[in-house]
Amino acid sequence: RTPPTAIIQTKATSSFTLRYNIVTDLYHITTDGKDSPTVQGWPSLVFQARNLFKKVEYDWNKVYLARNSSDKATIEWRFHCAYPIKKAEVSVVSDVFHSGRISWSYGGEDSELNLKDNYSSDEVDAALRNKDKIRIVAVLEGGDGNNSWQHTQLFRADLPDESVTSFSISLSF
Numbered sequence: 001r002t003p004p005t006a007i008i009q010t011k012a013t014s015s016f017t018l019r020y021n022i023v024t025d026l027y028h029i030t031t032d033g034k035d036s037p038t039v040q041g042w043p044s045l046v047f048q049a050r051n052l053f054k055k056v057e058y059d060w061n062k063v064y065l066a067r068n069s070s071d072k073a074t075i076e077w078r079f080h081c082a083y084p085i086k087k088a089e090v091s092v093v094s095d096v097f098h099s100g101r102i103s104w105s106y107g108g109e110d111s112e113l114n115l116k117d118n119y120s121s122d123e124v125d126a127a128l129r130n131k132d133k134i135r136i137v138a139v140l141e142g143g144d145g146n147n148s149w150q151h152t153q154l155f156r157a158d159l160p161d162e163s164v165t166s167f168s169i170s171l172s173f
Contacts, residue, residue: 012081016031
């Protein structure tokens with residue numbers, strides 16, 4: 001289990017964007033149109049992660065976050081904003097195989113939207129609008145047999161494609 005490490009605090013007055021690239025293992029942050037220094041390592045800006053590790057498959061040229069041998073894994077990001085959110089966009093790359101499942105929840109302190117694989121960005125925007133403290137949580141579970149841990153792959157990308165954005169959140173204030 002990874003202990004809580006980060007609440008992403010932004011003092012942005014108009015916009016905030018966080019992008020994560022699993023191939024380079026870097027977070028890129030843009031606040032009010034200005035780039036901040038990159039942050040190394042997927043756990044660095046995660047509030048909490050349980051039973052996850054970064055898997056690199058050199059033989060298949062793939063990289064992703066996967067469950068360890070447990071039945072369930074979670075990852076959570078938290079954001080504290082200086083102003084209420086007017087618009088929110090979230091984009092995530094993931095793959096599931098066989099009976100694997102990845103479910104997402106988005107929300108603030110007083111409400112939460114739980115989503116499965118297919119959903120619209122309008123639903124996420126509505127769940128996060130007017131909040132100043134939000135959380136994004138993914139739960140990875142399911143799969144078949146001894147390799148069930150491989151049947152839920154978060155941020156799956158091709159090596160060595162460094163142009164991929166595995167996860168992004170854009171907030172307007």
